[in-house]
Amino acid sequence: MEPPSGFLASLWNFILFLPYFIGLLLLGIIKGIIFCPLTCLIMTFGISAIILGLWPLHFFWTYYSILRAKILGPVLKLVLCICVSVVLVLWPIIGIISNILGGAAYGFFAPLIATFKAIGVGERRTVFIHCVSDGTWSTVKWSFTFIRDFKDVCHYSYFSVMDELGHKEPADGKYYEIRLLCLPGAIVAGVLGFLVDFPVISVVALYKSPYMLLKGWHRLFHDLIGREGPFLETICVPFAGLAILLWPLAVVGAVLGSIVSSIFLGAYAAVIVYQESSFWYGLCYIVASLAIYDEYSNDILDMREGSCFPRPCYRNKAAVSRTSSHGASFSRPNSFRTSDTGSIRGPILELKPMELLDSLFKECQHYGEEFVTEGLITPKDIEDSKSTNGGSRVISVGLPAYGILQTILRSVKANSSGILLSDNVTEITSSNRPKDKVVEWFYNPLLIIKEQIKGENLSEAEEDYLCKVVLLSGDLERLKNSNVAQPPESEIKRAELDALARRLQGITKSISRYPTYKRRFDSLVKTLLDELAKKNGGSQPSNRNQVIPRSRSAIIRIFSQRSFRSRTGINDSDPEFPQVGDRDVQID
Structure with missing residues (x-):
């Protein structure tokens, strides 16, 4: 729409805007006043219960992880224990106070902002209905979602980081000391x-x-x-x-x-x-x-x-x-200055982290449903992905890492300066990537891996082998028993591909600690279970050790170069930056 020309037209437009804006503002404030106490009460009770309930365990496990860490020297451990004591003592106080203020702010501003956003929703005759209803139930529902995500961070992400600290071996036998x-x-x-x-x-x-x-x-x-x-x-x-x-x-x-x-x-x-x-x-x-x-x-x-x-x-x-x-x-x-100097095809639109995460899980769902149909993903894989004893990692790590690899391969083939998404049009570069420090932690390593893969000049057989290693490395026995996509004859090339696969899985494990990841991952597992039930004629598998019958020819068909490449070439989605961690995700 063209802006008004002339001072009088602009002034008249401004006068007409004032009552329209004031009406929306009053409506949003009324909704905020109504839902602020309820949302604040829900978030305060839920998050405070999580903080206080897990605090004794966090207190003990933090000290335990520091003291058993092999990469930390004795003096450094002593200093860290002293410094961590202050954080652990203040954590419940700061966490609860911040939660009360944040819950009140969210309960008031979410309905207010939703009222203004409703102007562009739906047809003209339903705009008023959206202005009244938007930001009401959705605010209450999202307050429960925040509690769920906070629980995942305090439980899965925290223990994943602490376990990695405790099990990490020092490089060259030299630990960190102060x-x-x-x-x-x-x-x-x-x-x-x-x-x-x-x-x-x-x-x-x-x-x-x-x-x-x-x-x-x-x-x-x-x-x-x-x-x-x-x-x-x-x-x-x-x-x-x-x-x-x-x-x-x-x-x-x-x-x-x-x-x-x-x-x-x-x-x-x-x-x-x-x-x-x-x-x-x-x-x-x-x-x-x-x-x-x-x-x-x-x-x-x-x-x-x-x-x-x-x-x-x-x-x-x-x-x-x-x-x-x-x-x-x-x-x-x-x-x-940024390192991406490729030509800009259109207006620079900054992407949002949640959009990238949604895109990744859509791709994971696409490949997961296909692998379930083919029989490559079994009921045992799905059940083990939900277990607490570090079961099969084909879904927990292999499937998300596989989706990320497909995006990188697509970007390499398109000679993209950044990361090319599944629509083959949207490109993530340093100019339009989300201005999020956590996203930057993942974006730069992915660019490095993309350049390494580009420098490898992979053949079809080598590409198929890398895809198989990334997807199935969580199940070494299955990897050894497969006779398709054999490893390269060169030991050096094989070591390079294995190293790339391990690094992709490591990045996937780090991404899994990002907030909202665990919730989305659970939704993905539920979708795969539904797909499995549909394949079995509507019956949910009751035995976690049940395995879908599959023949050797089925595996060969899945990993055959032609069919495998047909899935990895165009029909991929952006697997960019997932988030909250799964404690069970471990990589050897």
Whole structure:
């Protein structure tokens, strides 16, 4: 829709917008007031029960995992136990208070925002119904979903991380140890950093907050009157108008975020002192951290470059390259360059982590149903994926890793600079990937694996072998008994493919700890059980040791190069970034 032209047209459009916006705002506030207490009560009771119920187990298992960890030295274990004690004692208090505030905020703002989002839902005659109903039952339902996801994080993800810490072997037989002589200076530097950075950064943030408030309002009102930016489309006008009203809350959140981050920014001086073995460098960092924050906040607010604080060097020149992430200059936002330099085919639309996760599980469901129909996935595989004794990992690890591999292979064949999704159109690059630190942890390793696979120049037989290893490595006996897609004759090539498979499975295990993963994984297992019941004529398998009859020819047909490649070529979905962990997922 074209924006209005002329001052009078813009003013008239603004006058018509006000009663429309105020009506939606009042309706959303009424819904928020009604559902805020209920949602807050549900989330407070559910999450607090999880925190308090698992706290004794978390307390014991954290110490147990640290003390039995083979990669940690005795002195480091002692220091960690002391530091962890503070976290464990404060965890129930901080967790419950944060839960109460978060539950109240969600219960109020979710119905409010849903009211504005309802403007673009359905036909014109049903818009009012959506405005009244949206954000009511869905808010209550999602509060239970949050409790479920929080439980999965506290149970499956936590124990998965702790078990990995306890079983991980030190590389080259050398465990991590701490230098006791550097600890006193590091502790003093950390305390000084906190005492200096916390008040100074807090004052700087408060000093710049009025400028942020006025500049944000100026920009939003300018866009509203001129129908630019978020106000260009008619259905976005009420929702974008809400941004004007809530902008002060965004400013308050930015100030609070700066104050909280100043604690960690100042305490990082202890790390500098320990790494550089120099108390002087720690003092230099305390001063430089003020300049870093000042410069970065100026960039965000588009203020004058530079800082009034000095910025001394706090790293040894020989270590600058090793710590470039902390010593990099925060001059301007456009100084950050990305490695993906491929041509942009259209407008840059930032993808959302949940969309990527949904896409991955759709692909897992597609391949899982096909493998169940073919007989490659058995009832025992499905049942063992739900067990607590680390049963078959064909579904827990192999199937998601297989889906990720298909996306990587598709990207390699299309010569994509990023990760190409199943529609062969959407491409995840550094420009449009979700601005999520966790997503970045997975995205960069996947790009590295993609380049490694591209450099391998895999033949069809080698590609089929890699796919089979990724899918079936959780069941070594089945892998040994299969006579299809034989390993390469070259031992070096075979070792390289096995290493790629292990790395993919390791990334899948890390992704499985991401929030919401466990819930989606359980839904996938239920879907496969339904598919299995459908295949068996509607009867649910009662014996977990029951195995679908399959012949050797069926396996050969599944892994034959032609049929296998027909499934791996085009009909794939994006397996990007899954999340909350399954404690049972382990990789040898």
